[in-house]
Amino acid sequence: MTGTTTSDMSRAERRRFIVRGLFQALIMAVILVTLYFLAPLTWIDGVPMSVVLVLAPLVLVAVSWWQIRAILRSPQPGRRGIVALAVIVPLYLLLFAATYFLMARDDPASFSTDPLTRVDTLYFTVTVFSTVGFGDISPASEPARVLAMIQMILNLVVLGAGVRLLTAAVQRGRAAKDIDAGEGDEA
Numbered sequence: 001m002t003g004t005t006t007s008d009m010s011r012a013e014r015r016r017f018i019v020r021g022l023f024q025a026l027i028m029a030v031i032l033v034t035l036y037f038l039a040p041l042t043w044i045d046g047v048p049m050s051v052v053l054v055l056a057p058l059v060l061v062a063v064s065w066w067q068i069r070a071i072l073r074s075p076q077p078g079r080r081g082i083v084a085l086a087v088i089v090p091l092y093l094l095l096f097a098a099t100y101f102l103m104a105r106d107d108p109a110s111f112s113t114d115p116l117t118r119v120d121t122l123y124f125t126v127t128v129f130s131t132v133g134f135g136d137i138s139p140a141s142e143p144a145r146v147l148a149m150i151q152m153i154l155n156l157v158v159l160g161a162g163v164r165l166l167t168a169a170v171q172r173g174r175a176a177k178d179i180d181a182g183e184g185d186e187a
Contacts, residue, residue: 017076018079020079021078021079021083022082024079024082024083025082025083025085025086026086028083028087029086029090032087032090032091033090035094036094036097036098036118036122037118041098041101049103049106049143052102053099056096056099057095059091060091060092060095063087063088063091064162064165067084067088067166068166071084071166071170071173072169072176074173075177077169077170077171077172077173077174077177078170078174080170080173081167081169081170081173084166085166088158088166089158092154092158093122093125093126093129094122094125096125096128096129096151097118097121097124097125098118098121100116100121100124100144100147101116101117101121103143103144103147104116104120104121104144107141107143109140109141110139110140110141110144111137111138111139111140111141111144112136112137112139112140113136113137116137120137123137124137125151128148128152128155129151129155131155
C-alpha cells in the first residue's frame with residue numbers, strides 16, 4: 001500500500017488507513033508521556049537552569065526538523081503529518097513540564113504551590129497552553145514568570161506557525177509524490 005494513494009482505496013481501506021495513522025499518533029504520544037513520568041531527571045542535577053533552557057528548545061527544534069523531513073520523504077505525507085503533530089506537540093508540552101518540574105525542585109519558592117510533582121507541572125503546562133489558567137498553581141519567582149511568559153508566546157507560535165509548517169510539509173510531500181507518480185507514468 002506504499003505506492004497507493006488514498007483516492008485509489010476503497011472506503012473501508014481509507015478508514016483502516018486513517019485509523020492506523022491515528023493509532024500511530026496515539027502510541028507516540030503515550031510513549032512520550034510515559035517517558036516523562038518514568039525517566040529519571042536526577043542526571044540533570046547540578047546542571048544550571050540556563051543550560052536546560054537552551055537544551056530543551058534545541059531538542060524540540062531537532063525533533064521538529066526530523067519530523068518535517070520524515071513528512072517530506074513519506075509516501076503518505078498526510079498520515080505522517082498527523083504522527084509528527086502527535087510527537088511535536090506532546091514533546092513541546094512535556095519539555096516545558098519537565099523544565100517547570102526542575103525549576104520547582106531547584107527553587108521550591110518558584111511556584112505558589114509546594115511541592116510540585118510531575119503531574120502538577122504537566123497540569124500547569126497544559127493550563128497555560130490552553131489559556132485556561134485556573135490560578136491554583138502560578139509562577140511566584142521572576143525566572144518562573146519569565147518561563148511562563150515564554151511558553152505563552154511560544155504557544156502562539158506552535159499553534160500558528162508550527163501547524164502551518166507541518167501543513168506546508170504535507171502539501172510539499174504530496175506535490176513531490178504527485179511529480180514522482182507523473183514521471184513514472186511517462187516511463
